[in-house]
Amino acid sequence: MGDLVWILVSTALVNNFTLMMFLGLCPFLGVSGKIDTGFRMGLANTFVLVMTSIAVWLLNTYILTAAPYLQLISFIVVIASLVQIVEMVIKKLSPALFRALGIYLPLITTNCAILGLAIFQTNRAYTLLEGIFFAIGGGLGLMLALVLMASIRESLELADVPKAARNMGLILILAGSLSLAFMGFAGLFSATS
């Protein structure tokens, strides 16, 4: 059990997908304008991450042992169809949630965090349960980064920033500072163990 908690916390904080491993930067920079959308995007991502983790585990255990070189191609196909299925299921079961997620749902297919999760999970040979905790941790980390960034950007709207600096550069510098802050979490484990 301790191992699972360790995976969860270290993926969410110490090795945060967005701020430490540069995965899922597109939504991080693209939809971090408002806290609300950032939160929903994070939620949708977490959901797809968990589904992907399970699917990848099945693929790795039962199918890809015969043809490991097809790994990448099968992962991307599985992720694309999974996102599509998830979209249809949510639309059927909860139209309200579907409307809330809107365009962000299909865009998740091209989010590198999802494929990244699949590859890291394979490289580290996680079991099914470890993989699920890895996915939840990664999703929570994405959500945390998105919400933090969105809240900074919301206050930035009112700040007096020089006109020449009103571009993505500023956002990246902010991300750098956030990333610096997250590096502090690295001490979380070396201190206790």
Place this chain on the structure above:
Amino acid sequence: MSPAKPSTATDDFVRCLWKENPTLVQLLGLCPTLAVTNSVANCLGMGSATMFVLVGSSFLVSVVRKWVPNEVRISAFILIIATFVTVADLALAAVAPGIHKALGAFVALIVVNCIILGRAEAFASRNPVGRSVLDAIGNGIGFTWMMLVMGSIREVLGNGTWLGFRIFGENFEPWVIMILPPGGFLTLGSILLVVGAWKHRQSERLRTRDLALAQEAA
């Protein structure tokens, strides 16, 4: 991103180097740009792998563009790209195992590099083979040279070396944060701020000149 007026094949190639640079202007493919630029050698490995996938997939997408039904085109493109990435992954592991290990999962992640799907969808699926390949080479070089700039800044400041050669004396204290994750964000952010400020000044200068001309005319 189709150009307003008919462009020549040279335009396809040249405009991606600066004016429509995938990293600087379109902000595409940022994940590898930030993640692997902590040394110049990594940038070269990543740049050439991406270039190979970009050119190969643009070529193939352009060849099959008339036979792929519109509804499944994105899936078809992704499959083509994934195939080339698998080839690049295996080739890199055989030719340069050191770099392959340093790049880690990011070689496989070339599949989701938006530059490649972007070029396949916006250019190669609508243009003849020759021009698609030129466009891909231009984008590849535009991507690679920005990565090299980032890599040079980060390796020189963070490690005191360039492509492994020590360029400062013994007393140099490396600015380690530059080769750690925050350094990637800070370096790209600074580059974008400088370029943005420069462009802002240019447009201001143009505007004051136009104003002066208008006053003179009146």
